[in-house]
Amino acid sequence: MLKIPQSVYDSLRHHGEKTYPHECCGVLLGQMDGDIRTVASAAPAGNTRTDSAHNRYNIDPKDLVRIQREGREREEDIVGFYHSHPDHPAQWSPTDLAEAHWFGCSYVITSVEKGKAVLTNSFELTGTDENDKKLVDEKIEVG
């Protein structure tokens, strides 16, 4: 389950509206306690896929190293990621699964239709390795 403060939830949805018609992406930081991921903050990231930003996203690992370090200074760990699907449902795609490697983390997807954020869903990457991984629906608790 993903627990997320309303302000952070609003900010990641807003991020998808700002970058529309391109995909936005970012990192969720907080605490991990068994199956519960509690978000404290979100760090927006740039999408390096400028060649295909309307349907692909990629976070520069250099940004990730920096975000991870800044999180550490606040005693926050990376607990998940978010991205948007411009004019496409808030469901993971085969590409999303193939390129997901952070097991036990949340992958949050927001559908943005005609520039307005509509649905936000979260999926946990479960499994033990590349061969048995799955993105599984999880509950989002906002507030």
Add this chain to the structure above:
Amino acid sequence: MPKIHIPTPLRQYAGKQPAIEVEASTIGEALSGLVAQHPDLRRHLYTDDGKLRAFVNVYLNDEDIRYLQKDATPVKASDSISIVPSIAGGRFDFRL
């Protein structure tokens, strides 16, 4: 000793520790020291033929080791090494 920061998904294979110090003078020594201490990490970092997995990025401070001297990159005691699996995806579906 240089410190290796372990990403959240791999900590379960590294004694639940967020960072591990290893005696090393190069990146290659640091990574082999890490998997020697925590053998369960090996298959998550390397392919069966011993290559670092394509989606595993290794950073020395703020630089990708692929653009330094890879395994031969020298490390100092004060250095910080980060292992960061890539973050990517998209709604593009390969439907044939």
